[in-house]
Amino acid sequence: MTAIPQDTVLELENINKFFGGVHAVRDMSFNIRKGELAGLIGPNGAGKTTIFNLITGVYSPDNGYISFLGEDITNLKSFQVIRKGIARTFQNLRLFQRSSALENVMVAMQQHHRYSFLEGISHFGRWNRVEREVKQRSMDILDRVGLVERAHQAAGTLPYGMQRRLEIGRALALEPEFLLLDEPAAGMNPEEVFELNDLIQGIHEDFMLTILVIEHHMDVIMQICPHIICMNFGARIAEGDPDYIQGHPEVLKAYLGEEVEEE
Amino acid sequence: METLLQQTINGLSLGSVYALIAVGYSLVYSILLFSNFAHGGFLVIGGYICYFTLKSLGFNIWVAGLASLVGAGFSAVLTEKLAYKPIRERTNVTLYLLIASMGMSIVIENLFVIIAGGRFRALPAVIPTHPVHLFGVATTSAFDIISLLAAVVFLGALQLFLVKTKWGLAIRAAAYDLRIAGLMGVNVNLLISIVFFVAGLLAAVGGIFLSVRYTLYPQLGMITIKAFVAAVIGGLGSLPGAVVGSLILGLSEMLTAGFISSQLRDLVVFSLLIITLLVRPQGLFGKNISEKV
Amino acid sequence: MSGYTEGIIILLCINAIAAMGVSLLTGFTGIFSLGHAGYMAVGAYTTAILTVEYGVHYVPAILLGGAMAMVVAYVIGVPTLKLMGDYYAIASIGLGEAIRLILENWQSVTRGARGYPGIEGYTTLYVTLAFFAVMAFGMFNLIHSRFGRAFKACRDDYIAASLLGFNTARYRVLSLVISAFYCGVAGALLGGFLSFIQPIMFDMIKSTELTSVVVFGGLGSMSGTLIGASVITLVTELFRPISQYRMLIYGAILVIIMVLRPEGIMGQYELGPRLFRRLKDKFSSQKREPGEGRSSS
Numbered sequence: 001m002t003a004i005p006q007d008t009v010l011e012l013e014n015i016n017k018f019f020g021g022v023h024a025v026r027d028m029s030f031n032i033r034k035g036e037l038a039g040l041i042g043p044n045g046a047g048k049t050t051i052f053n054l055i056t057g058v059y060s061p062d063n064g065y066i067s068f069l070g071e072d073i074t075n076l077k078s079f080q081v082i083r084k085g086i087a088r089t090f091q092n093l094r095l096f097q098r099s100s101a102l103e104n105v106m107v108a109m110q111q112h113h114r115y116s117f118l119e120g121i122s123h124f125g126r127w128n129r130v131e132r133e134v135k136q137r138s139m140d141i142l143d144r145v146g147l148v149e150r151a152h153q154a155a156g157t158l159p160y161g162m163q164r165r166l167e168i169g170r171a172l173a174l175e176p177e178f179l180l181l182d183e184p185a186a187g188m189n190p191e192e193v194f195e196l197n198d199l200i201q202g203i204h205e206d207f208m209l210t211i212l213v214i215e216h217h218m219d220v221i222m223q224i225c226p227h228i229i230c231m232n233f234g235a236r237i238a239e240g241d242p243d244y245i246q247g248h249p250e251v252l253k254a255y256l257g258e259e260v261e262e263e
Numbered sequence: 264m265e266t267l268l269q270q271t272i273n274g275l276s277l278g279s280v281y282a283l284i285a286v287g288y289s290l291v292y293s294i295l296l297f298s299n300f301a302h303g304g305f306l307v308i309g310g311y312i313c314y315f316t317l318k319s320l321g322f323n324i325w326v327a328g329l330a331s332l333v334g335a336g337f338s339a340v341l342t343e344k345l346a347y348k349p350i351r352e353r354t355n356v357t358l359y360l361l362i363a364s365m366g367m368s369i370v371i372e373n374l375f376v377i378i379a380g381g382r383f384r385a386l387p388a389v390i391p392t393h394p395v396h397l398f399g400v401a402t403t404s405a406f407d408i409i410s411l412l413a414a415v416v417f418l419g420a421l422q423l424f425l426v427k428t429k430w431g432l433a434i435r436a437a438a439y440d441l442r443i444a445g446l447m448g449v450n451v452n453l454l455i456s457i458v459f460f461v462a463g464l465l466a467a468v469g470g471i472f473l474s475v476r477y478t479l480y481p482q483l484g485m486i487t488i489k490a491f492v493a494a495v496i497g498g499l500g501s502l503p504g505a506v507v508g509s510l511i512l513g514l515s516e517m518l519t520a521g522f523i524s525s526q527l528r529d530l531v532v533f534s535l536l537i538i539t540l541l542v543r544p545q546g547l548f549g550k551n552i553s554e555k556v
Numbered sequence: 557m558s559g560y561t562e563g564i565i566i567l568l569c570i571n572a573i574a575a576m577g578v579s580l581l582t583g584f585t586g587i588f589s590l591g592h593a594g595y596m597a598v599g600a601y602t603t604a605i606l607t608v609e610y611g612v613h614y615v616p617a618i619l620l621g622g623a624m625a626m627v628v629a630y631v632i633g634v635p636t637l638k639l640m641g642d643y644y645a646i647a648s649i650g651l652g653e654a655i656r657l658i659l660e661n662w663q664s665v666t667r668g669a670r671g672y673p674g675i676e677g678y679t680t681l682y683v684t685l686a687f688f689a690v691m692a693f694g695m696f697n698l699i700h701s702r703f704g705r706a707f708k709a710c711r712d713d714y715i716a717a718s719l720l721g722f723n724t725a726r727y728r729v730l731s732l733v734i735s736a737f738y739c740g741v742a743g744a745l746l747g748g749f750l751s752f753i754q755p756i757m758f759d760m761i762k763s764t765e766l767t768s769v770v771v772f773g774g775l776g777s778m779s780g781t782l783i784g785a786s787v788i789t790l791v792t793e794l795f796r797p798i799s800q801y802r803m804l805i806y807g808a809i810l811v812i813i814m815v816l817r818p819e820g821i822m823g824q825y826e827l828g829p830r831l832f833r834r835l836k837d838k839f840s841s842q843k844r845e846p847g848e849g850r851s852s853s
Contacts, residue, residue, distance in 0.1 A: 056719055082721040094716035096709060098824060107709050110702040111721045120701035121694040127701065134702075174721065298642040349815045358588055359818045361645060362771055365590070365764060366810025373804035485760075488653070491646050499642070530657050533650040540647050541635045 007034040015064035026235040039225035047234040057081040087176035097156030105138040108173035145169040185217040270521035276407035278513020279414030283469035284490035285505035287462030293438040293500035297357040300364040303484025304371030309335035309467025310474040324389040339463025375481040383478040498549025569688040572785040577738025579781040585731040586711030591652025595625040597758035599740025600747040614678035618744040625740025633732040659755040671754035679748035780822030
């Protein structure tokens with residue numbers, strides 16, 4: 001094992017995942033250090049979301065090792081991984097559609113603000129204070145992502161860009177150390193992307209988060225991620241800073257395809 | 264030894280009747296991905312049509328049988344159009360279909376309570392039930408052999424239909440992905456009607472044999488719970504699974520009744536269900552459908 | 557108040573208590589169960605045996621009946637609740653029937669299919685109202701707490717819920733166990749009301765009644781459940797002279813509601829000041845921004 005930097009937050013080592021006969025993730029290894037804003041790119045089907053799913057316990061790797069803050073999380077269940085301090089958003093949005101924006105955030109916020117079952121059924125003791133705290137802090141999060149006016153609107157009826165921001169807000173409410181954003185800019189127009197970049201960089205600083213972003217929008221990744229990992233066919237094909245990645249032949253081949261020889 | 268053979272044949276015969284019901288139920292499940300709890304209703308409809316055609320109209324078993332199969336088939340299609348189609352067109356929440364099917368099951372059963380009265384009726388003895396001696400080793404009844412044969416014939420016909428005809432192919436495609444089958448040009452509503460017709464038809468065959476075995480009464484449809492169990496054991500959505508599960512169930516019931524106690528046979532059925540769900544919930548032949556995250 | 561009216565109110569409260577339990581499980585946690593009459597049976601028989609054979613006072617006996625139902629639910633719930641949707645529904649039918657069959661065949665303890673007579677008539681109007689008040693208080697509080705939100709998260713998207721740190725398996729079991737307690741207490745009260753219980757009283761028809769009450773009132777609305785219980789109980793009494801049509805009407809109600817208005821009477825909204833505000837807004841303001849939809853908070 002090569003020497004791992006002391007401030008490594010996430011470490012993947014030789015992760016492999018098969019779905020039936022498909023080798024979806026091959027020998028993936030990388031480290032993310034504390035406070036980094038890193039990007040994970042690659043063509044569709046490269047295995048990026050599968051990596052997120054492996055980290056967050058949705059799937060178990062067939063072999064390999066994942067550690068978070070030095071702890072082995074390879075085979076932990078999802079809720080256990082999340083409780084260690086990781087939060088994520090989803091490629092296809094998984095908001096609670098029928099609940100309001102505020103409720104969506106409160107559901108996450110309540111993880112760290114609890115009271116006992118007895119207090120829950122009687123509404124005595126800490127219930128009042130904690131509920132108010134959860135509500136207030138959730139409103140603060142909504143404020144941060146610019147959704148305060150829509151707090152009581154059903155999440156499913158929000159405009160698409162706002163739903164994406166709500167999901168980020170919900171993830172923030174988990175008070176995580178490490179945030180995984182899966183295509184946060186999907187379906188956004190250039191103006192929204194610009195605002196999103198601001199938001200991501202803003203929360204990166206204000207909440208002192210380590211962030212790993214999957215994205216297709218190059219204007220997100222190249223602008224805000226100093227550390228980029230590029231995947232194709234389940235394996236890492238390049239890793240480095242934006243300039244390095246932009247000039248890397250394997251990356252260009254993955255996105256643009258090989259040149260066909262004219263006969 | 265003789266009891267063992269006897270009970271085995273009984274079990275296979277009972278199992279084959281369950282198979283007719285379970286296969287129809289699994290067929291619907293494979294297409295629409297929900298448990299049609301009203302399936303038992305089709306069985307009862309088949310039984311009553313047969314009874315009344317025989318008794319009141321005085322036809323022979325072949326006409327009565329045909330009437331009952333066709334009648335049950337159409338009732339199934341009607342049920343789908345009235346209760347399920349409006350729901351599945353508006354939402355994809357299968358819970359609503361489940362509850363509606365529960366409701367239809369109650370409606371059908373109680374319609375017969377009101378129309379036909381709750382008493383037990385014996386079908387006129389048109390299906391021979393005399394004892395048959397097998398190779399001098401065991402005695403079984405002609406009825407068991409006939410019901411076994413009937414099941415084989417109908418299930419065989421179903422298999423041919425699924426494998427050799429255009430609609431059969433469409434159904435198999437739809438079992439993989441209904442929406443895509445629709446996009447490929449299959450008339451989805453017609454396909455669903457055909458599936459329900461077939462399911463109703465098969466249930467009616469089962470219903471006729473069960474009415475002979477147990478007499479006919481409105482709550483006979485409750486026996487479909489056992490067919491559900493069989494379908495789950497074999498794997499929801501898998502037709503061969505439904506057959507295998509039914510045979511296992513029929514055998515278990517009869518062997519328990521023969522060697523342990525008749526009271527416990529139902530308990531054995533539910534124990535098998537629980538064990539399957541705990542050990543291998545997708546059943547023997549079912550596949551694990553996992554959601555994409 | 558006449559004895560007849562008292563009886564109706566008692567039955568209403570009993571049905572409401574059981575329905576609240578089923579509502580928590582099905583409406584709020586999204587677990588469709590068709591075997592809850594089994595838990596009523598466990599509660600009824602436990603309490604009957606405790607009061608008749610062992611002379612236990614009815615209040616602790618009722619609570620123990622509920623507790624016994626909880627224990628049974630926990631034991632069979634933990635392994636089976638990992639099943640989703642239809643699978644659990646079928647399992648619940650099997651479990652409910654299995655409980656009934658065991659009660660019918662365990663003659664030495666339960667006196668079998670002929671039933672258990674001679675139960676003390678401890679279910680008076682005041683006792684029932686007291687139990688109802690306390691249990692309704694607890695239930696409404698529960699759903700307006702972090703637990704309620706957790707149950708709803710498990711219902712709406714269990715994958716998202718687990719990725720928000722919820723141990724969904726644990727919440728599902730909790731929901732089942734609480735619902736079993738409510739059904740157990742309801743069963744125990746029923747025994748004290750009729751002074752006689754029989755396994756056949758707790759069959760799939762009873763389970764379906766409970767589910768239809770919840771569906772009718774609205775999956776996800778506890779006040780809807782209470783409204784549903786009231787309506788169904790009253791309608792049952794009205795239709796008693798033509799009770800053979802009663803079941804037909806039940807079935808038809810289920811189908812009609814699912815086709816026309818699957819969200820039931822109350823949808824997922826609770827009766828309260830928020831709802832009235834919403835309705836007021838809806839009726840008074842004609843112009844609204846497109847895309848504005850309000851939800852229940």
